[in-house]
Amino acid sequence: MKKRIVVMTVLACLFATGLIFTAGNWAIAKDIEIAVMVPNGVDPYFTAKRYGYEKECEKLGVKMLFFDAGGYSNVNKQIGQIEDMMQRGIDGIILGATSAEGTVPVVNKVIEKGVPLVIDNLDSRTKLPTLRIMKNGILVGQLRAAYIVEQLQGKGKVLLLPGPSAVALCQEEHKGFVDYAKHFPGIKVITEWTPSSPDAGMTTVEGILQANPDLNAVACFSPPLTVGAVKAIQASGCKKGSVIVVGQMLDAGMEKYMEDGWLQATVMCDHIEMAREAVRMLVKEIKGELSPPLYCEIDHYLVTQNDLKNFDRTGSSYPKEWRK
Amino acid sequence: MNADNVVQEKVSFNIKFIERIDWEKYGLPMAFICMLIVFTLINPAFFSFRNMIQTTRQGAILFLVVSGQTFALLARGIDLSQGSVMGLASIAIISSIYTLGAYAGSIVGILMGGCCGLINGVLIAFLGIPPILATLGMLFIALGVELVYTGGVTLTNLSDIDQAHLFWFGGGMVGPIPTPVVFALIIGLLLYFLLKRTAFGREIYLFGSNAEATYMAGIPTKRIIVTVYTLSALLASLGAFFLTARLSMGFPHLGEGWLVLAIGGAVLGGNSVLGGKGGIWQALLGAMVISFLDNGLIVSGVSSFAREAVIGAVIIFACLASVIRGRS
Numbered sequence: 001m002k003k004r005i006v007v008m009t010v011l012a013c014l015f016a017t018g019l020i021f022t023a024g025n026w027a028i029a030k031d032i033e034i035a036v037m038v039p040n041g042v043d044p045y046f047t048a049k050r051y052g053y054e055k056e057c058e059k060l061g062v063k064m065l066f067f068d069a070g071g072y073s074n075v076n077k078q079i080g081q082i083e084d085m086m087q088r089g090i091d092g093i094i095l096g097a098t099s100a101e102g103t104v105p106v107v108n109k110v111i112e113k114g115v116p117l118v119i120d121n122l123d124s125r126t127k128l129p130t131l132r133i134m135k136n137g138i139l140v141g142q143l144r145a146a147y148i149v150e151q152l153q154g155k156g157k158v159l160l161l162p163g164p165s166a167v168a169l170c171q172e173e174h175k176g177f178v179d180y181a182k183h184f185p186g187i188k189v190i191t192e193w194t195p196s197s198p199d200a201g202m203t204t205v206e207g208i209l210q211a212n213p214d215l216n217a218v219a220c221f222s223p224p225l226t227v228g229a230v231k232a233i234q235a236s237g238c239k240k241g242s243v244i245v246v247g248q249m250l251d252a253g254m255e256k257y258m259e260d261g262w263l264q265a266t267v268m269c270d271h272i273e274m275a276r277e278a279v280r281m282l283v284k285e286i287k288g289e290l291s292p293p294l295y296c297e298i299d300h301y302l303v304t305q306n307d308l309k310n311f312d313r314t315g316s317s318y319p320k321e322w323r324k
Numbered sequence: 325m326n327a328d329n330v331v332q333e334k335v336s337f338n339i340k341f342i343e344r345i346d347w348e349k350y351g352l353p354m355a356f357i358c359m360l361i362v363f364t365l366i367n368p369a370f371f372s373f374r375n376m377i378q379t380t381r382q383g384a385i386l387f388l389v390v391s392g393q394t395f396a397l398l399a400r401g402i403d404l405s406q407g408s409v410m411g412l413a414s415i416a417i418i419s420s421i422y423t424l425g426a427y428a429g430s431i432v433g434i435l436m437g438g439c440c441g442l443i444n445g446v447l448i449a450f451l452g453i454p455p456i457l458a459t460l461g462m463l464f465i466a467l468g469v470e471l472v473y474t475g476g477v478t479l480t481n482l483s484d485i486d487q488a489h490l491f492w493f494g495g496g497m498v499g500p501i502p503t504p505v506v507f508a509l510i511i512g513l514l515l516y517f518l519l520k521r522t523a524f525g526r527e528i529y530l531f532g533s534n535a536e537a538t539y540m541a542g543i544p545t546k547r548i549i550v551t552v553y554t555l556s557a558l559l560a561s562l563g564a565f566f567l568t569a570r571l572s573m574g575f576p577h578l579g580e581g582w583l584v585l586a587i588g589g590a591v592l593g594g595n596s597v598l599g600g601k602g603g604i605w606q607a608l609l610g611a612m613v614i615s616f617l618d619n620g621l622i623v624s625g626v627s628s629f630a631r632e633a634v635i636g637a638v639i640i641f642a643c644l645a646s647v648i649r650g651r652s
Contacts, residue, residue, distance in 0.1 A: 050476070165629075192627075193627075193629065197578075198571050198573065203622075204622060207618075208622060210619075211369055231572075252480055252573060253573060
């Protein structure tokens with residue numbers, strides 16, 4: 001009897017030890033699940049970035065949940081999405097904020113709760129330490145301004161469409177442009193804050209062209225605004241190249257406009273590679289290999305009609321057959 | 325007769341003249357003309373031929389969407405799905421053009437948008453779901469469908485031939501008149517005839533005034549509801565078609581912001597939110613006022629922030645006036 005008890009006890013201990021080890025293995029083998037939150041998924045910029053997020057998640061074996069706030073004005077919706085993910089116990093969040101100030105309270109909650117967070121491009125102005133991978137909005141604005149000022153030889157009227165006013169990146173791009181242009185007293189800048197949609201761009205540029213038939217250039221925040229601006233210029237009867245258009249990225253048919261001479265230059269960055277890097281940073285933070293604060297900035301470059309065919313697109317374009 | 329008596333007589337004549345004016349009928353057209361004069365005085369470029377052409381082009385598109393909303397309001401309902409239907413129609417049109425060509429693809433895309441209205445009508449008429457809820461649900465369904473289908477991708481890359489054919493509808497001219505204006509006028513006349521000269525049109529007004537009496541009179545009310553919401557979505561899809569044609573791209577959120585303008589335009593023009601009162605002429609007035617107001621503010625150099633506030637204030641004022649008129 002005593003012998004049986006001893007044998008049973010030893011077996012039970014062995015079983016329990018085995019269970020502990022295998023349970024530990026299950027914990028390690030559990031998939032990492034991250035949430036990617038963008039403010040305006042239909043903007044071709046974020047559509048392209050989605051490709052980057054997906055591919056890097058596939059490569060790292062990470063499960064991705066994608067959330068679109070549906071517009072820069074939908075701050076409450078994005079806040080709700082973030083809170084839902086915290087409730088779900090998500091492993092990490094990549095966030096492109098709808099509003100720099102409006103998302104601060106919920107972002108603070110995320111950081112205080114210890115949920116790994118990477119802010120991607122569209123900043124939330126939290127003072128708590130976090131990981132950031134950002135465009136340099138000031139530099140983007142300056143690049144546009146520098147090109148236009150050079151083309152106009154320091155004298156002319158420019159319409160600036162910086163996009164939605166609540167977005168930190170738009171504010172920075174606006175500042176960069178205006179601060180550069182003010183060094184050239186002959187350059188007059190008209191600013192129109194609009195939603196990032198083609199019909200808003202078209203209607204606004206049409207009206208401004210009527211009031212300012214001597215308009216020399218238009219600088220646009222996003223591909224939809226650029227398309228709208230080009231359409232308005234075409235409709236106004238202006239000759240190709242008589243109004244300089246400088247955009248950002250080469251999505252939504254912009255490449256054709258550049259080939260045809262309606263779009264003169266665009267500020268590029270490797271936004272798909274940026275998305276991939278955001279995923280890598282977040283996974284490292286989840287695994288404890290990276291700690292906030294960290295601020296990474298990506299490069300920007302100007303592409304014009306002359307170098308359209310020759311620049312490296314690997315970090316900024318996705319295969320045509322991918323359409324998700 | 326002394327000078328005081330002459331002045332008194334002139335003042336009382338003026339007051340009687342003002343009282344004799346039918347403000348309900350002529351108030352908004354007079355305000356519209358005053359607005360045009362004011363904007364022209366601020367910046368003469370406002371009244372240039374090119375600006376008028378461009379603004380009427382945009383106004384024609386808005387008129388179609390407002391007309392659709394008008395039908396819903398006349399039937400004492402509302403259609404909250406118009407903005408999403410516009411986005412869905414835009415995507416459907418370009419997607420269909422890829423396989424069917426410009427003309428057939430456009431028709432298929434427009435009809436697909438119209439189907440959303442048919443579903444709305446069936447939900448309201450046969451399942452008894454209130455219009456505000458049914459169309460709110462369709463708002464999200466249409467938005468979801470277009471995003472799932474496209475993944476948020478803007479649809480471009482039309483062939484040169486298709487693009488040329490399509491562009492004529494949105495950006496082309498018929499003589500000196502923009503193409504959308506021509507189509508909007510024809511469609512507007514047909515809708516006017518439908519509402520004012522047919523029995524079905526009278527049924528819509530009767531239903532909007534008193535749904536129960538309409539039912540008790542043996543008029544098929546379900547048919548009215550289904551037709552009204554189908555028309556609303558079809559007209560929104562037509563508006564999306566001309567906008568898509570002009571942009572030569574399918575943009576998933578194309579209708580963003582248009583719902584507010586549609587409701588505001590319909591009410592501003594004189595369509596009652598309480599049903600049974602209004603029409604296509606009111607829709608045209610409302611659409612033109614909003615289009616020219618927006619354009620006038622841009623040309624006058626008013627900032628985009630202030631423009632939003634002005635247009636919002638005008639719409640609120642119009643809604644208030646509509647409610648007060650309805651109560652009196």
